[in-house]
Amino acid sequence: MTKKQIIIALAGNANVGKSVIFNHLTGMHQHIGNWPGKTVERAEGTLHFKGYTINIVDLPGIYSLSTFSIEELISREYIAIENPDLVINVVDASVLERNLFFTLQLIELETPMIVALNQMDMAKKKGIKIDHKKLEKALGVPVIPTVAPSRVGIYDLLQASVNIIEKGKVAPSKVRYGEEVEEKILELINLVGRLRLPYPARWVAIKLLEGEEQIEGKIRQMNPKILSAARRLAEEIEGIHGHSCSTVITSERYEIAGCIAREVQQIVSPIKPPKRERLHGLTTHKLLGYPIMAAVILSIFFGIFSFGDCTSGLLSDIFYGLEPVFENVLGTGIVGELLWGGVVEGLIAGITIALPYLLPFYSVLYFLEDSGYLSRVAFLMDNLMHKIGLHGKAFIPVILGFGCNVPACLGCRIMETKRERLIAVFVVTLVPCAATTVIILGLVGAFVGVQWALLLYAVDLLIIFALGRVAFKALPGEPTGLIMEMHDYKVPHAKTIVKQTLFRLEEFIKMAFPLIIAGSFVIKLVDVLNLLEPIADALSPVTVGWLGLPAITGITLIFGVLRKELTLIMLATLLETSNFAAVPGFGPVQMMVFTLVAMLYIPCISTIGALVKELGWKKALLITVFEIIFAIVIGGIAYRILLLASIW
Amino acid sequence: MTLPKKRMKKLELPLTRLRDGERGVIISINASSSHRRRRHHRKWGFQKRLEDMGLTPGTKVTVVKSAPFHGPIELQVRGSRLAIGRGMAERILVSVER
Numbered sequence: 001m002t003k004k005q006i007i008i009a010l011a012g013n014a015n016v017g018k019s020v021i022f023n024h025l026t027g028m029h030q031h032i033g034n035w036p037g038k039t040v041e042r043a044e045g046t047l048h049f050k051g052y053t054i055n056i057v058d059l060p061g062i063y064s065l066s067t068f069s070i071e072e073l074i075s076r077e078y079i080a081i082e083n084p085d086l087v088i089n090v091v092d093a094s095v096l097e098r099n100l101f102f103t104l105q106l107i108e109l110e111t112p113m114i115v116a117l118n119q120m121d122m123a124k125k126k127g128i129k130i131d132h133k134k135l136e137k138a139l140g141v142p143v144i145p146t147v148a149p150s151r152v153g154i155y156d157l158l159q160a161s162v163n164i165i166e167k168g169k170v171a172p173s174k175v176r177y178g179e180e181v182e183e184k185i186l187e188l189i190n191l192v193g194r195l196r197l198p199y200p201a202r203w204v205a206i207k208l209l210e211g212e213e214q215i216e217g218k219i220r221q222m223n224p225k226i227l228s229a230a231r232r233l234a235e236e237i238e239g240i241h242g243h244s245c246s247t248v249i250t251s252e253r254y255e256i257a258g259c260i261a262r263e264v265q266q267i268v269s270p271i272k273p274p275k276r277e278r279l280h281g282l283t284t285h286k287l288l289g290y291p292i293m294a295a296v297i298l299s300i301f302f303g304i305f306s307f308g309d310c311t312s313g314l315l316s317d318i319f320y321g322l323e324p325v326f327e328n329v330l331g332t333g334i335v336g337e338l339l340w341g342g343v344v345e346g347l348i349a350g351i352t353i354a355l356p357y358l359l360p361f362y363s364v365l366y367f368l369e370d371s372g373y374l375s376r377v378a379f380l381m382d383n384l385m386h387k388i389g390l391h392g393k394a395f396i397p398v399i400l401g402f403g404c405n406v407p408a409c410l411g412c413r414i415m416e417t418k419r420e421r422l423i424a425v426f427v428v429t430l431v432p433c434a435a436t437t438v439i440i441l442g443l444v445g446a447f448v449g450v451q452w453a454l455l456l457y458a459v460d461l462l463i464i465f466a467l468g469r470v471a472f473k474a475l476p477g478e479p480t481g482l483i484m485e486m487h488d489y490k491v492p493h494a495k496t497i498v499k500q501t502l503f504r505l506e507e508f509i510k511m512a513f514p515l516i517i518a519g520s521f522v523i524k525l526v527d528v529l530n531l532l533e534p535i536a537d538a539l540s541p542v543t544v545g546w547l548g549l550p551a552i553t554g555i556t557l558i559f560g561v562l563r564k565e566l567t568l569i570m571l572a573t574l575l576e577t578s579n580f581a582a583v584p585g586f587g588p589v590q591m592m593v594f595t596l597v598a599m600l601y602i603p604c605i606s607t608i609g610a611l612v613k614e615l616g617w618k619k620a621l622l623i624t625v626f627e628i629i630f631a632i633v634i635g636g637i638a639y640r641i642l643l644l645a646s647i648w
Numbered sequence: 649m650t651l652p653k654k655r656m657k658k659l660e661l662p663l664t665r666l667r668d669g670e671r672g673v674i675i676s677i678n679a680s681s682s683h684r685r686r687r688h689h690r691k692w693g694f695q696k697r698l699e700d701m702g703l704t705p706g707t708k709v710t711v712v713k714s715a716p717f718h719g720p721i722e723l724q725v726r727g728s729r730l731a732i733g734r735g736m737a738e739r740i741l742v743s744v745e746r
Contacts (some may be wrong), residue, residue: 064700095728251704286716381721481733548698
């Protein structure tokens with residue numbers, strides 16, 4: 001039997017269980033990367049079924065195939081241009097109408113497809129009965145009922161896919177609009193039919209009537225006359241309906257989706273409001289919602305920090321216990337020192353971040369996301385986030401930032417537009433992460449006073465608000481508000497969470513480890529070559545002259561680039577004491593200034609890596625340089641204010 | 649001649665003015681408050697987004713509740729639950745019977 005290759009794309013709304021189906025289909029053979037040149041995740045996997053090698057591409061979860069967000073554009077271009085052999089449209093049976101709106105758009109793209117009618121169990125619990133055979137007839141494509149978490153229907157899905165591919169194209173029903181719209185569509189089909197476009201002519205005609213910029217741009221290059229004809233036709237429709245043509249078309253498309261949904265589903269209301277409805281009411285409650293949220297977030301942070309602190313201590317003990325063994329093998333010469341101090345210590349640094357902190361962080365994050373709680377948090381915090389020019393969804397990466405800036409930066413992908421992403425990433429790099437907290441509490445908290453540590457936090461939050469607002473005002477583009485579906489609470493699928501967590505961890509390791517190791521190697525090299533003192537001297541106009549700090553702090557701030565808490569560890573090493581209060585010339589004022597600078601001055605090297613990944617070199621460099629200068633300026637001002645205030 | 653005791657009036661209000669639990673029908677969405685663009689093809693922004701999420705003219709929406717401190721509004725629309733930022737909700741005009 002010859003091996004045959006097929007490509008199947010999974011498409012559907014957000015939170016319909018697409019990734020669970022993806023995981024069931026592909027098992028261990030997965031690969032997650034980015035779409036070329038984009039920061040949108042691309043998950044791919046392979047499986048073998050009845051002699052076929054099937055490549056599955058999991059498209060991002062979206063609500064429409066217009067070009068509002070990068071995800072939508074990517075999905076559309078992938079389906080239209082790369083022509084997968086089949087699209088499996090995963091549909092949430094419990095929110096049928098909204099999901100069918102997307103299905104209709106897929107049908108319009110005239111791609112061979114089948115529908116996986118997922119979350120049938122949720123629909124049943126909500127009192128919704130769906131006749132999938134009827135739906136199949138209405139859509140003209142095969143419909144397979146599935147319950148992804150318990151693997152119901154997964155085999156049928158594959159069987160149906162192979163059937164379609166072997167039998168050739170099925171004929172999906174045409175999405176028919178109102179008489180006057182159809183007329184205009186036909187007129188335009190005649191015009192665009194002759195152009196060589198990678199899209200179906202009817203679809204192009206509809207998009208032209210909707211006035212979609214991407215398609216308009218392409219047509220303008222080919223034949224600007226068609227464009228003006230389309231605009232004239234669109235204005236005619238506008239004249240008839242009193243709404244813009246794109247509104248009319250979207251409206252009618254939703255109307256069709258609604259009709260089909262009403263036709264195939266039967267609603268028997270459940271006897272009492274189900275538990276998850278009450279849970280939703282409670283977690284978005286005007287009064288109770290906030291304390292519940294605070295309790296959830298604080299307990300997560302407390303849990304992760306205690307776990308992380310304990311585990312990372314244990315791990316470093318184990319690794320540093322290996323130092324004598326290592327020295328025996330490589331000696332204590334320059335080579336040995338470079339290898340241990342540069343490479344191995346960098347590796348240890350990476351591992352003691354990744355395993356104890358990031359692993360639990362990501363799993364909790366995905367648990368909350370899959371269950372639906374994160375969207376409730378976004379709902380509650382929307383107003384506050386608007387103060388810094390963002391909307392509710394940005395609260396999640398910001399909160400993540402208090403743990404570690406790296407996942408927080410990557411988490412900014414949930415923002416829809418480039419502009420929002422940039423503001424969110426920028427704000428996140430200013431959030432004091434766990435390592436910064438170590439410095440604030442370990443230095444200011446321990447030697448100056450807890451109230452002063454809290455003051456530093458307050459100052460940082462003020463700075464975040466101020467700079468967030470500046471970025472919001474300064475960046476071009478229209479700000480977007482919150483538009484989000486709050487899907488029903490559900491029990492997350494454990495295996496999917498584990499997979500997502502492991503992929504995130506792998507991503508972090510691939511991105512940050514080389515940077516941390518290279519960074520610590522360079523610094524060790526500088527150390528071995530006895531260049532630290534000259535560098536500290538070179539920096540002294542800034543550190544001593546402007547910031548009023550001991551010259552030695554210049555060195556520790558350089559080390560802090562690797563991991564921020566190294567500023568404190570190196571300070572203790574270089575001063576040969578951890579009782580900083582006893583160091584002459586390093587009083588409370590210096591401690592405050594030093595901590596303030598360490599808090600703001602640079603995102604650590606792993607965060608810079610994440611910035612490069614999300615925003616590209618130019619913007620990453622810009623943010624880094626800005627934050628260094630900003631920290632120095634603020635530090636110097638704080639030094640002078642504290643001197644004037646002469647509190648100590 | 650007697651006046652009816654309770655007269656239901658049709659009102660046109662922004663979505664934000666609806667009471668919790670009240671139901672209305674969307675009349676229109678104002679594209680941009682500052683400088684309204686007349687051309688149909690220049691409004692692929694937030695309005696398109698709202699429409700794609702099912703908030704088209706003629707759609708019935710129920711306001712479930714709004715978050716405190718002028719937060720977003722929770723809506724029941726087309727059998728699903730949406731959260732809409734207040735700034736956007738203000739630009740959605742609905743008709744209600746009171």
